Amino acid sequence: MTLERPIAPDPYELLPTVSSFTVTSDDVQNGEPMDATFAHGSVGGDNLSPQLAWSGFPAETRGFVVTCFDPDAPTGSGFWHWVLVNLPADVTSLPRGVAEADLGGAFTVRNDYGERGYGGAAPPAGDRPHRYVFAVHALDVDRLDLAPDASPAYVGFNLTFHTLARAVTRPTYQVKQ
Template sequence: MSLERGTAPDPYDILPPKPTFTLSSNDIADGQPMDPRFAHQSVGGENVSPQLAWSGFPAETQGFVVTCYDPDAPTGSGFWHWILVGLSAGTVELPSGAGAAGMLPPGAFHVRNDYGTQEYGGAAPPAGDVVHRYVFTVHALDVADLGLNDSVSPAYVGFNLAFHTLARGILRPTFQVK
């Protein structure tokens, strides 16, 4: 089977299904283009993480992980933009800019993104490429601590999420550099 560029599978379409809960934002909207301020500096953006808020997650939730992944990156493996681990069960919102180094709630930490930094890394698709989807996900966990540290890879976080995610809240805004 051959896919057209820009039709990479959504990562959650190929993983075991999980219940969903509400993820909302004052800054981004599902299926809509992101404002350039949420893009990486390399494409003229401000590299600001969007505001996110979530509700309706399972009562037994003990913690959260926030991720942002671009399945349309021309890499063969997508591109991890944000991996935020260790959010307490009482955290139900992140303000704009919370993805910057040093701006996290107590106990939370970033795992290195595919830019090689431990922070939010904004959208930066190649100029003239297809519209890219940015899959912002809040994972509700059945444990308070995944037993990870900030030296693990995004894939290793994802592996652990596969066994501890109770439910997910997802927004899929887009971005393109013409």
């Protein structure tokens, strides 16, 4: 059964406009289906975060935040899969399955699974392909003044005031019925 509902807007189209830069990945491609490696274990995936690399961000960048959001989740508010806060400005890539301990003081807040770290794609079986919006936010501050118990929405609120530029890729994932 396909859940019939309108396509949700891209979350960044609703925020103040900022400049962009480039994010690339050996693992996921914009507009293309993701491999089950990056899906949640509840749908048979490996629950690994994809490799990401970014370049071309503003010279005045002082830090980064990396997020993954599914605007197509049938929740009324989307679904946060990953919110990685306070990456140092000299970190310009993440390996597949990155561990928080390897991130130079950066940390993750709880995703909408209620867990800290990356939570892979898991749209309802039979639903249309969902977009997974991976975004790298270049910040005008070294770090956001947030604690690891901050909600993804609160991180997003703070990002609105400190994002110089944003790089985005939007792979998809679908669980066939």
